[in-house]
Amino acid sequence: MVRQPSINAQHRAPLSIERIIEAALQIVDGQGLGRLTMRRLGDALEVEAMAIYHHLPRGKEQLLDGLVAHVASAPADASADASGGGRWQDALRAWAGGYRGRLLTHAGVLPLVVTRRNPAALTTTVASLREVLRLGGVAEDTAAVAAHTLLGYVIGHAALEVRGTAEDGADRTVDWDARFTAGLDVVLAGVR
Structure with missing residues (x-):
């Protein structure tokens, strides 16, 4: 399934490590660490999960390290x-x-x-x-x-x-x- 860009996509900030970490933090704060997946994070950011790997090549390990660094x-x-x-x-x-x-x-x-x-x-x-x-x-x-x-x-x-x-x-x-x-x-x- 190809994700169709939302109407708000052009008004959204470009994908960045900071934006990814903030979205991941919202998931962890709201749903718990166990609910943090790259797919759920992609959904929250309105991007394909694979787009996250462009900014975090080590994937979830790098994401978790980023959460620790942020907090x-x-x-x-x-x-x-x-x-x-x-x-x-x-x-x-x-x-x-x-x-x-x-x-x-x-x-x-x-x-x-x-x-x-x-x-x-x-x-x-x-x-x-x-x-x-x-x-x-x-x-x-x-x-x-x-x-x-x-x-x-x-x-x-x-x-x-x-x-x-x-x-x-x-x-x-x-x-x-x-x-x-x-x-x-x-x-x-x-x-x-």
Whole structure:
């Protein structure tokens, strides 16, 4: 079956990696990762699935890596701590809250963030965290460990949140925001 161009085809943005990733993200967010197929993605983009391979020659593997990069690459703003004086904690709190929100918004991609071997997606983020710490006066070796610890904390907390445990084991309802903030305080307090 040959797909007939839609009337809106001439008004649609040209196919690009960014457009493909955005459409894939909408599918994952709305229907789940298991429903993401190249055919479904082609339908969403109103193109033949094979047209996607022009932009993503490695196919679905490259698409999944792109989703991870899109969701998990969230550098911290090192310029937010240009003044030093202990404000690196505020910069990292802002980053952590935003990163958590991004992971929760795109929870369908979270399993890929945890399991895919896509170091480029996280390298920039870790480097930016290290830079915020370094500019805040934290020694390089400590900054390297703290950056990885902070990234692991945020990803791990988001994974537990998505899992959706309603109680904390003591028959109390979990206040995920309060728990996240308290845990973040513990992580940041340990950085010296």
